[in-house]
Structure formats: structure tokens, C-alpha cells
Amino acid sequence: MASTKTRQILSDGEFARTLERLAFEILERHDQSRRLALVGIQRRGVELADRLRRLLENRLGQEVPLGKLDINLYRDDWTTMESQPRISRTDIPFPVDDSQIILVDDVLYTGRTIRAALEAILDFGRPSRVELLVLVDRGHRELPIHADYVGKRLDTSKRERIDVLIQERDERDAVVLTEE
Numbered sequence: 001m002a003s004t005k006t007r008q009i010l011s012d013g014e015f016a017r018t019l020e021r022l023a024f025e026i027l028e029r030h031d032q033s034r035r036l037a038l039v040g041i042q043r044r045g046v047e048l049a050d051r052l053r054r055l056l057e058n059r060l061g062q063e064v065p066l067g068k069l070d071i072n073l074y075r076d077d078w079t080t081m082e083s084q085p086r087i088s089r090t091d092i093p094f095p096v097d098d099s100q101i102i103l104v105d106d107v108l109y110t111g112r113t114i115r116a117a118l119e120a121i122l123d124f125g126r127p128s129r130v131e132l133l134v135l136v137d138r139g140h141r142e143l144p145i146h147a148d149y150v151g152k153r154l155d156t157s158k159r160e161r162i163d164v165l166i167q168e169r170d171e172r173d174a175v176v177l178t179e180e
């Protein structure tokens with residue numbers, strides 16, 4: 001049996017501080033914006049976006065709309081996937097036209113999830129701008145996609161896997177690298 005080695009990349013304290021820094025970076029660029037909205041990609045992007053929303057609302061003193069996106073139907077490997085795509089929920093409860101959207105996901109790897117997410121968002125309307133925030137950018141892009149806000153950049157090998165654990169779903173906050 002192949003052995004696996006696991007290493008913690010972010011502890012719960014580092015995780016919280018990283019989200020606070022990312023919220024400050026958003027505020028630096030979106031000072032007075034009333035058209036700011038967050039969209040989390042299912043699954044853990046949604047919980048991350050919700051954490052960021054609370055941090056932003058505390059600072060801005062105004063509500064920041066939060067949407068959820070399930071990109072499974074937009075995947076470019078849909079027809080070759082062995083199992084049926086898992087359908088969770090898409091809910092965009094704000095007008096997308098002219099909004100400034102920050103798309104939130106846990107890990108950026110090939111970029112194919114983000115490509116699909118952009119296609120999904122554009123089906124709802126025409127935002128004035130879309131930016132990307134990820135907790136971990138692990139490299140190995142297969143498309144010309146980059147993140148505007150990055151929690152942690154990691155040089156990884158393709159044999160490694162990054163898992164983001166989040167309290168609301170996994171009972172603790174952490175980022176873990178597994179080498180197979």
C-alpha cells in the first residue's frame with residue numbers, strides 16, 4: 001500500500017489571521033463600493049466567503065451580499081467524469097449587472113473550476129468587474145487565470161494534495177498538504 005505523509009500548512013490561528021488580511025486587502029481596493037458582492041464556490045468557497053462577508057460588514061457597517069455557485073454543470077470534463085456530477089445549490093440573491101463581484105474559492109490549481117464559475121456568473125448578468133480570491137494558490141495552472149487575493153502561495157508537486165478544512169464543515173480550521 002502507498003504511504004501518505006501529511007503536513008499542516010496553516011493552523012487555526014494562521015487561518016483566521018489570513019482571512020483578516022484578505023478582508024483588509026479587499027477593503028483597500030473597494031473603499032466606498034456599494035456594489036461589492038461575494039460569491040463562494042461550493043463547497044468550501046461558500047463558507048470562506050461567509051467568513052469574509054462578516055469581516056467586511058463589521059468594517060464597512062453595511063451589508064455585503066453573498067451568493068453561492070455550484071459549477072458542476074459548467075465543468076469542461078463533465079462528459080468524461082466517472083460518476084455523475086454532485087449537484088448542490090446555486091443562489092445569487094443580488095443583481096449581477098454592474099456589480100463588483102469577488103469570487104471566493106479554497107484552492108486554485110488548474111483554473112478549470114474558476115473558468116466554469118465565470119461562465120456561470122455571466123449567465124446571471126454582466127458584472128462591472130469580477131476578481132478572484134483564494135485561500136491557497138498551489139500553482140499548476142492549465143488556463144490563463146490568476147487570483148487577485150491569495151491567502152497562501154505554495155509550490156507543490158502534482159503528487160501532492162491540498163485540503164482546506166473549515167470549522168463549519170470539518171470541525172476545525174486548517175490547511176493540510178498530503179503527499180502520496
Ligand SMILES: O=P(O)(O)OC[C@H]1O[C@H](OP(=O)(O)OP(=O)(O)O)[C@H](O)[C@@H]1O
Pocket residue numbers: 041042043044105106107108109110111112113114
Ligand atoms: O483549479 P482546479 O483544478 O479546478 O481545482 C480547484 C478546485 O478543486 C477543489 O474542488 P473539488 O473539485 O475537489 O470539489 P469540492 O470543493 O467539492 O471538494 C477546490 O475546492 C477547487 O474548487
Ligand SMILES: O=c1cc[nH]c(=O)[nH]1
Pocket residue numbers: 107109138160161162163164
Ligand atoms: O490539491 C488540490 C487540487 C485541487 N483541489 C483541491 O482542493 N486540492
